[in-house]
Amino acid sequence: MNVIELKNVEKVYNDSEIKVHAVRGVDLTFEQGEFTAIVGPSGSGKTTLLNMLGGLDKPTSGEIIIGGTKVSELKGSKLIDFRLHNIGFVFQSYNLIPVLSAKENVEFIMEMQGVPSKQRYLRAKELLESVGLGDRLDSRPNKLSGGQQQRVAVARALASKPKFILADEPTANLDTKSTENLLDIMEKLNHDAGMTFIFSTHDQRVVNKAHRVILLEDGVVTSDERQTPHQ
Amino acid sequence: MNLLKIAWRNLWRNKRRTAITASSILFAVFFAIIMRAQQLGSYGHMIKNAIESYSGFIQIQHENYQDDPSLENTFDCPEELISNLEKVQGVKAVVPRVETFAMTSTGTLTKGTLVIGIDPEKEQKLSNPENLLVRYRITPDVIARLKEKNQIPKEIIDKLNGLINNSYTSTGTIAMNLEIDKELNKEYLDIIASASQFPGKYLTKDDIGVLVSDRLSKYLIISIGDTLVLMGQGFHGSTAAGLYPVRGIVKFANPELDNKLIYMTLPVAQSFASLGSNVTTIAINLNDNSDEGMIAMQATLKGMILSKELTVKTWKEFNKILMQQIDSDNQTGKAFLALLYFIIFFGIFGTVLMMIHERYHEFGVVVSIGMKKTKLMFIIVFEMFFIGVIGVLSGMLISLPVLYYYHFNPYRLTGDMAQIIEDMGFEAIMPLAWIDTYILWQGFVVILMVILSCIYPLRKVMKLKESEALRA
Numbered sequence A: 001m002n003v004i005e006l007k008n009v010e011k012v013y014n015d016s017e018i019k020v021h022a023v024r025g026v027d028l029t030f031e032q033g034e035f036t037a038i039v040g041p042s043g044s045g046k047t048t049l050l051n052m053l054g055g056l057d058k059p060t061s062g063e064i065i066i067g068g069t070k071v072s073e074l075k076g077s078k079l080i081d082f083r084l085h086n087i088g089f090v091f092q093s094y095n096l097i098p099v100l101s102a103k104e105n106v107e108f109i110m111e112m113q114g115v116p117s118k119q120r121y122l123r124a125k126e127l128l129e130s131v132g133l134g135d136r137l138d139s140r141p142n143k144l145s146g147g148q149q150q151r152v153a154v155a156r157a158l159a160s161k162p163k164f165i166l167a168d169e170p171t172a173n174l175d176t177k178s179t180e181n182l183l184d185i186m187e188k189l190n191h192d193a194g195m196t197f198i199f200s201t202h203d204q205r206v207v208n209k210a211h212r213v214i215l216l217e218d219g220v221v222t223s224d225e226r227q228t229p230h231q
Numbered sequence B: 001m002n003l004l005k006i007a008w009r010n011l012w013r014n015k016r017r018t019a020i021t022a023s024s025i026l027f028a029v030f031f032a033i034i035m036r037a038q039q040l041g042s043y044g045h046m047i048k049n050a051i052e053s054y055s056g057f058i059q060i061q062h063e064n065y066q067d068d069p070s071l072e073n074t075f076d077c078p079e080e081l082i083s084n085l086e087k088v089q090g091v092k093a094v095v096p097r098v099e100t101f102a103m104t105s106t107g108t109l110t111k112g113t114l115v116i117g118i119d120p121e122k123e124q125k126l127s128n129p130e131n132l133l134v135r136y137r138i139t140p141d142v143i144a145r146l147k148e149k150n151q152i153p154k155e156i157i158d159k160l161n162g163l164i165n166n167s168y169t170s171t172g173t174i175a176m177n178l179e180i181d182k183e184l185n186k187e188y189l190d191i192i193a194s195a196s197q198f199p200g201k202y203l204t205k206d207d208i209g210v211l212v213s214d215r216l217s218k219y220l221i222i223s224i225g226d227t228l229v230l231m232g233q234g235f236h237g238s239t240a241a242g243l244y245p246v247r248g249i250v251k252f253a254n255p256e257l258d259n260k261l262i263y264m265t266l267p268v269a270q271s272f273a274s275l276g277s278n279v280t281t282i283a284i285n286l287n288d289n290s291d292e293g294m295i296a297m298q299a300t301l302k303g304m305i306l307s308k309e310l311t312v313k314t315w316k317e318f319n320k321i322l323m324q325q326i327d328s329d330n331q332t333g334k335a336f337l338a339l340l341y342f343i344i345f346f347g348i349f350g351t352v353l354m355m356i357h358e359r360y361h362e363f364g365v366v367v368s369i370g371m372k373k374t375k376l377m378f379i380i381v382f383e384m385f386f387i388g389v390i391g392v393l394s395g396m397l398i399s400l401p402v403l404y405y406y407h408f409n410p411y412r413l414t415g416d417m418a419q420i421i422e423d424m425g426f427e428a429i430m431p432l433a434w435i436d437t438y439i440l441w442q443g444f445v446v447i448l449m450v451i452l453s454c455i456y457p458l459r460k461v462m463k464l465k466e467s468e469a470l471r472a
Helices: A046-053 A076-086 A102-113 A117-130 A147-157 A176-194 A204-209 B003-055 B081-085 B142-147 B154-161 B173-180 B186-196 B215-219 B264-271 B292-304 B320-358 B361-368 B375-408 B414-423 B437-453 B455-462 B467-469
Strands: A001-012 A020-031 A035-039 A061-068 A087-090 A165-167 A197-199 A212-217 A220-226 B059-062 B091-106 B109-116 B210-213 B227-233 B238-248 B261-265 B280-287 B310-314
Touching: A001 A046, A020 A046, A020 A197, A020 B003, A020 B361, A035 A046, A035 A176, A035 A204, A046 A061, A046 A165, A046 A197, A046 B280, A046 B467, A076 A087, A076 A102, A087 A147, A102 A117, A102 A147, A117 A147, A117 A220, A147 A165, A147 A176, A147 A197, A147 B173, A176 A197, A176 A204, A176 A220, A197 A204, A197 B292, B003 B280, B003 B320, B003 B375, B059 B238, B059 B292, B081 B091, B081 B280, B081 B292, B091 B215, B109 B227, B109 B264, B142 B154, B142 B186, B154 B186, B154 B210, B210 B215, B215 B238, B238 B264, B261 B264, B280 B292, B292 B310, B320 B361, B320 B437, B320 B455, B361 B467, B375 B437, B375 B455, B437 B455
Parallel strands: A035 A197, A035 A212, A087 A165, A165 A197, B109 B261, B210 B238
Antiparallel strands: A001 A020, A001 A061, A212 A220, B059 B280, B059 B310, B091 B109, B091 B227, B091 B280, B210 B261, B227 B238
């Protein structure tokens, strides 16, 4: 079943005098349970594509349909609501809310969804335990290592029970051990819970784990291949 | 964890910035309160000097007296009218007076004086001249005697040398002028008081003598028991003249009055000016001095007074000069406050802008993951509100002891400034107003500025583009 469809998506930046075609005529579909890496050199349009997939940016032309909803046509609070209930985000710099503990960061999303307090607590605890941070529930981000913060970010992304998770260079700031740990967790979530992951990455270790690798060059998809993940 | 909690925690992320912003608000509120208290205190002081302790909050006059304050515009004041006025609920004191002018002479010295005929008993409820009686006077003889006795420390004697020819109504004012503690130096003050005692007594009901103001007495070089010659014009152009023994010297804080005032009993003044039972004014003090209380009483008294030639005026009507002085000073003060607020507004605004700039990326993140912009705006407003409240409450709190101290121990002005104020006819002190709603107003205005300073940043959040904010 298709979760995401991109139809002839283009993105042109007009900010300067020169028009920049960040994404050109991309047609893609993503299915439930995919573990996909979008790769390509810097400036190839990976982040722009991911931002459009996440409804953070609008395509100049074309359509993005997620679970039957034309995201590219949603605006304002409807778009924010859509993101809240359908998309999980993992950022390169973790981007946890610094004044909230690990548990509160995870609960934050559920609170905005209107989940009752007790359920929030139990789910946050369960999610943090699932990423190996059951003993760091009350730690603030500044008391956690980069790898731990990124695991909290994954737990936060999962908290809203999204249709898929977008991860923009999630391992870029992590050391080898933390990267392996994070990838194992994501792989497990993908395998056990069928969670769809879409990464943009430069990291070969992430590419190796992916089931599908999309190569983007100068805003154009030049290769889209499925592969057996390396163990 | 709700929005308030996040906002509160956000405050302490950058403790130094929060402290600096709250401090700037604290000082703004503190200075605004002190400035306002000083202004309102000075108005209170003016009103106390001129109204409460002399003219009364309400006066009954002949309808032409305000425009032409001469003896021709006096009115008959039977005892019955006074007693009826005294019976009105809310009336604190009813004081009939005769005010006229006379040339006062002794030996070769003459001066124009203001002669006031009073009912000695009734007047005690209003201007209370008995309290103004000079009881002590520091003269070279007094100091010589004190030196001789050798009971007073040298530094106090030295200070006393600077007070030669000063008159005092109490030992408290002597202590204040000597800048010594009244309680700790009671023993010395008693010795000084005993050495500097000045005779003199208050007028009795049938007294034919007069009380003379301190500076006038010094000008005329007179003392108790001396006789003054008063000459002037009485009712209907008659000649007014008389010899009056001095019973006491009175000291006015208001230097203008202290230079020219003579008290005599009402019957003596009526006789001096050939007024019969006429008076120039009936001064009335009230239990409720508020504007509302004053206007309500004015209406009540107007209903009581049957004579069409009489009028009932509030002090704001019969002392328009003072009212205009207060009004104009009030506007100037408000303009200064507005300037202070304006400067502080930009301080707060700068902080909010800096905060928004620093956290723009974070705002992008929280909106990206699903927080509505309105909720984010609430957090920002709450944060600024918290800083505002901390600053305002601290500002109010630190202003209280200052208000308390300077309300009860007003700052005494010196030098040219004192001279200017004394020339205006007021005692040269700067009391602060007591705690009142004006304090809350300063806080309210600052909180309003804090909220206003959020408008532009909130617009920025409203227009936030997630992808741009994430790149910031």
